[in-house]
Amino acid sequence: MALRHRDMSEPLNNQSKPKVCVVMPIFNMKTTIKETLDSLSHQRYGNMQIVIVDDGSTDGTLEIVDGYLGLPIEVIRQRHTGLPGAVRNVGLRNATGRFVQFLDADDLMDPDKISRQVAILLDCPFPDSTVAYSDYRQFVDTPEGRRTYRQGPADGHHWPDDLVTQFAMYTVIHRFLFPRQVVMESGAFDESLSHAEDLDLWLRLLILGIPFSYEAEPPVLYRQHRGHSVQDPEGERRSRLVVAKKVREYVRAAGCEDEHRMALATILQQELGRSGRRME
Numbered sequence: 001m002a003l004r005h006r007d008m009s010e011p012l013n014n015q016s017k018p019k020v021c022v023v024m025p026i027f028n029m030k031t032t033i034k035e036t037l038d039s040l041s042h043q044r045y046g047n048m049q050i051v052i053v054d055d056g057s058t059d060g061t062l063e064i065v066d067g068y069l070g071l072p073i074e075v076i077r078q079r080h081t082g083l084p085g086a087v088r089n090v091g092l093r094n095a096t097g098r099f100v101q102f103l104d105a106d107d108l109m110d111p112d113k114i115s116r117q118v119a120i121l122l123d124c125p126f127p128d129s130t131v132a133y134s135d136y137r138q139f140v141d142t143p144e145g146r147r148t149y150r151q152g153p154a155d156g157h158h159w160p161d162d163l164v165t166q167f168a169m170y171t172v173i174h175r176f177l178f179p180r181q182v183v184m185e186s187g188a189f190d191e192s193l194s195h196a197e198d199l200d201l202w203l204r205l206l207i208l209g210i211p212f213s214y215e216a217e218p219p220v221l222y223r224q225h226r227g228h229s230v231q232d233p234e235g236e237r238r239s240r241l242v243v244a245k246k247v248r249e250y251v252r253a254a255g256c257e258d259e260h261r262m263a264l265a266t267i268l269q270q271e272l273g274r275s276g277r278r279m280e
Contacts, residue, residue, distance in 0.1 A: 017045075017046055017047040018047065018097070018098040018099060018118065018122075019047045019048070019049055019096065019097035019098055019099075020045060020047065020048050020049070020097045020098070020099045020100070020101055020114055020118065020177070021048070021049040021050075021051060021091075021095035021096060021097030021099070021100050021101070021180065022040060022048055022049070022050045022051070022100075022101045022102075022103055023051050023053070023088055023091030023092060023095060023100060023101070023102050023103070024036075024050065024051070024052045024053070024091070024102075024103050024104070024105055025052075025053050025055060025084055025087035025088055025091065025104065025105070026052055026053070026054050026055065026057060026061055026065075026105045027054070027055040027056065027057055027061075027080065027082075027087075028057050028058060028059040028061060029057070029059075029061050029105035029106060030057075030059045030060045030061045030064055032105060032106035032223065033061055033064055033065065033105045033106075034064055035108065036103065036104075036105050036106060036107060036108060037064075037065070037068050037071065039108040039109050039110075039111075040071060040103070040109070041068065041070065041071055042111045043109065043111055043112075043113070043114050043115070044111050044112050044114075044115050045112075045114040045115040045118065048072060048097075048114070049072055049074070049095065049096055049097050050071055050072055050073045050074065051074050051076065051091040051094050051095055052065060052073055052074070052075045052076070052091075053075075053076045053078065053087045053088070053090045053091045054075060054076065054077045054078065055078060055080050055081055055082070055087045056077075056078065056079050056080030056081075061105075062075065062077075074094065076090055076091070076094060078090065082194065083191055083192075083193070083194060084189070084193075084194075084195075084197055084198075085188075085189030085190050085191045085192075085193055085197035086189070086191035088102060088188075088189050088197075089188050089189050089191060092180070092183060092184065092188055092189075095180055097180060098128070098179065098180060099118060099121065099177055099178065099179055099180065100177075100178045100179075100180045100183060101114055101174065101177055101178075102173045102174055102176070102178075102198075103174045104173065104174065106223045107172075107174050107220065107221060107222055107223055108220065108221040108223075109174060109219060109220050109221070110219040110220070112219065113219035113220060114177065116215070116219060117132040117134070117177035117215070117219075118177065120132045120177075120213050120215060121177065121179070121213065124211070124213055126211070127179065128179045128181050128182075129179060129181065129182055129210065129211070130179070130182075130210070130211045130212070130213055131176055131177070131178050131179070131182060131205065131210060131211070131212050131213070132176065132177040132212075132213045132215065133175050133176045133177070133212055133213070133214060133215070134175045134214070134215040134216070134217060134218055134219055134220065135150065135151060135175070135215075135216050135217065135218035136151050136172045136175045136218045136220045136221070136222050137149065137150055137151065137218045137220070137221050137222070138151050138221075138222045138223075138224050139221050139222070139223060139224065140223075140224045148221070150218060151170070151172075151218070151222075162263075163247075163251075163260050163263040163264070163267065164263050164266050164267055164270075166202075166203060166206060167199070167203065167243075167244070167247065167267050169199070169202070171196075171198040171199045171202050172220065172222045173198045174220050174222075175218075175219075175220045175222075182205065182210060183201070186201070186204055186205055186208060186210070187204065188201075189201055190246075192242075193239045193242060193243070194232065194235040194236075194238075194239055195232070195235055195236040195238075195239035195240070196236065196239040196240045196242075196243050197239075199240070199243055200243045200246060203243070203247050203250065204246075204250055207247070207250040207251055207254050207256075208250075208254070209254075237271075237274050240271050240274065241271045241272065241274075244267050244268050244270075244271040245268070247264065247267065248264050248268070251264065
C-alpha cells in the first residue's frame, strides 16, 4: 500500500507547531490515570488534542478525567468491547492532528517527549510518511519504592535483516510518534485482535517500507504490572498466532516471501509452540 510523499515544494502547515493528537483508550484505570494525565499536563509541546476513548469504565475513572479542566481533552464514551485496536481506531477517527501519539492510561512520558519527536520528524525528508521512535524505560512500583529499568528495542533500521527478532520485539506503543496519514493509509489497528494489535501495526509498517527514525534516549516509561496479557494469556497466544500468519501475507504482498521463508517458518513454529499446537 503506497503512501503519498509530500512534495517538498509544498510549505509545511504550521511547521513550528503542527497539531499532535494524543489517543488514550481507558477502561477502569482509576488507580493510574491521574499520574498519566499529569505527565501529559507537563508536556512542553503547545499544540495538542487529547482524545480519550472510554471503553465502558465503571470504577470512577471518568470522574478523575473530568478534573483535568486545563487540558484540551475530548472524551468519547462507548460500551465495553475489550478490543484495544477497536478503541484506538475510534480515537484515530476523531483525531484532527497531523501527528498521533498513542498513550495507555498507565504509562508515562517525559515532558519533552512529544516536542523532541516532532522536531525529529520535521527534520526528515518526508515527515508525513516517517515514524519516530525511541528506547524506553520499564518501571514497577514496590513497597520499597519505584524501580526503573532501561530497555532497548530492536532497531527498525535493521529491517529486513532479522524478521524473527522484529517479531519478538516488545511493542511499547507510546514510544512512537506517528504521522496520522501513515496509520490510516496502512489500515490502522486490526479490530479483531484482543492482543498484539500494536505488534501487527509495527510489522505491517516495516514490511510496507515505512522509514523509522530512531532515537536511543528513552523519553517514555512503561508500567510493568499484572495487565491485559497476564489476565488473558490464552487470548494473547491466539492473537500472536493470528499476527504470525498475517505477517506471511504482508511479506508475500511485498514480494519478498522467498527471502524470508525460513524466518516465517521459525516465527510460526514458535507461536504454534506457545499455543500448544504443531506445525502442519
